Amino acid sequence: MAGKKETPRQKMIGMMYLVLMALLALNVSKDVLDAFVLVDEGLTKTTENFATKNEVYYSEFDRAAAENPVKAGPWQTKALEVKQRSDELYQYIQELKLELVIATEGKDTKAIEGEVIIGDEIVGKDDQNKPAEIMVGANKDGKANDLRQALDEFRDYLLSIVAEENKDVRHSLEASLDTSDPPTKEGETLNWQQLHFEHLPLIAVVTLMSKMQSDVRNAESETLNYLYSQIDAGSFKFNLLEPVVISNSNHIVRGNQYSASVFMAAFDTTQQPIVYVGRYDSTIQDDGTVEYSMVGEEGRDYEAIPIEAGKGVYKVNTSGASTGWKPWGGIISLKRGDGSYTNKPFNAGFTVAAPSLVVSPTQMLVFYQAIDNPVEVSVPGYPANAISASINNGRISGRGTNYNVVPTRTGTARVSVSVRADGRTRSMGYKDFRVEKVPDPTPTIAGVQGGTLTLNQILGELGIKATMPEWFKFGGVSYTITGYTFTAIVQGFDKNIDSRSANLTSEMRETIRNLRSGSRIYFNDITAVGPDGSTRYLPTLAVKIR
Secondary structure, eight states: OOSOOOOHHHHHHHHHHHHHHHHHHTTOOHHHHHHHHHHHHHHHHHHHHHHHHHHHHHHHHHHHHHHOHHHHHHHHHHHHHHHHHHHHHHHHHHHHHHHHHHHHHOTTOTTEETTEEOGGGOTTTTOOHHHIIIIIOTTSOSTHHHHHHHHHHHHHHHHHTSOTTOHHHHHHHHHHTOOOOOOOBTTBOOOHHHHHHSSOOHHHHHHHHHHHHHHHHHHHHHHHHHHHHHTTTTSOOOOEEEEEEEESOSOOOTTSOOOEEEEEEEEOTTSOOEEEEEOEEEEEOTTSOEEEEEOSOBTTTEEEOOEETTEEOOOOOOTTOOSEEEEEEEEEEEEOTTSOEEEEEEEEEEEEOOOOOOOOOOOOSEEETTSOEEEEOOOTTSOGGGEEEEESSSEEEEETTEEEEEOSSSEEEEEEEEEEETTEEEEEEEEEEEEEOOOOOEEEBTTBSSEEEOHHHHHTSSBOEEEOOTTOOOTTOOOEEEEEEEEEEETTEEEEEEESSSBOOHHHHHHHHTOOTTOEEEEEEEEEEOTTSOEEEEOOEEEEEO
């Protein structure tokens, strides 16, 4: 092949073919031909795995387009075109394989069931004439010319939709779909067609074409991964959602109307926005968009306020301030997924009133099953020792205003509050809460949820862990991993090792030590048991060896 850098998987498969072809050149026994059957079966399995993985991508595109047609729709359209072209090329290669087998074995051959080729049933595995006659041709006008052109067009199409800056994806596509002529060796010059189809037995040609089909599905997968990543490339990434209620006022005079806006606010606790408070101005750009900027000098005319958990915290000491409405506002600047920033203006205000006493109970939106949920209970005008609380789902305990709730089942829980005064008990009402299961943890190893790790980082761990989501603020909640399946690609085949705990077994460690840089390992079918005693099924953890 031309001097492109190959992945470890491609190097391994290429080395395997070179060894088998060298043995064939020596005219060795039938066992070598049978070895190609095993290789072909392995490639077919790998191709099926790629196809299954790709179907997951297409389902995700459907979901994303249904949720946001404007943002995801164009990328889904490109993904569907990739699918159509991939399927057409895969089927074209399959039809060529079938034609070669039928031409050699006859129409009634047992080596074909439907469109499936059974390598063990091919009688003329060593036939070198038919493949060369059909694919190369006496005048070099065989069908390999059309196949090469189809592969070239498919590769060029995929490259056309991958941006130039995505060098890793482009290199992978170029390497896996490379159809360049081999270099001259010992004075002999061969083209791509001759290299793959001339002087090779039928079973070797069928296996080579199975590899081409595998490369097509792999290239399809690489492209789908790239397209899916582009849906949110210019969007914001959020890892915390919180409901927000903004009302016209929390102090309503009888006869006036109370109104409030309720919406879900999204935060990124891993990224700190910049919030400026002060006077701002706007400028209309050439494309019609409005750009906002602060007026004056920072520290003198406006200020940047502190950020806590992804939110700007604005504090004003009102000592000595006059009563009445106090407007304020500014600009919040947030970094997009593609590295650019967006500036959005905001305006707010508050009322300064004369001192008065206000006591409000703390309200929560949700309880979690089978764990401690702290809640504050108070009734304005009554001391804490006069208040009692009960619950119809689980148990509630505490003293003063601080209580602890432990629900036993999902659904709803009603907390009822009463007060004891003047020798009698009076109900003060109740509050219904939603009760949910504790959220699933995320599988991690070496402190990460997948990605790239060194061998030492992986082998330095006892095993994988179940890590609670960052937004879940309840301490002391943990899951125990009860099993998983470890998968690595060894010599072109999936190697699966089961574990009945979170730990890496000695066989897993030995397999990991023998992996090369760029190899991937997967922890599949992970199960864990949480505080409620139920078994949870966690997503796959994928790691690439650095």
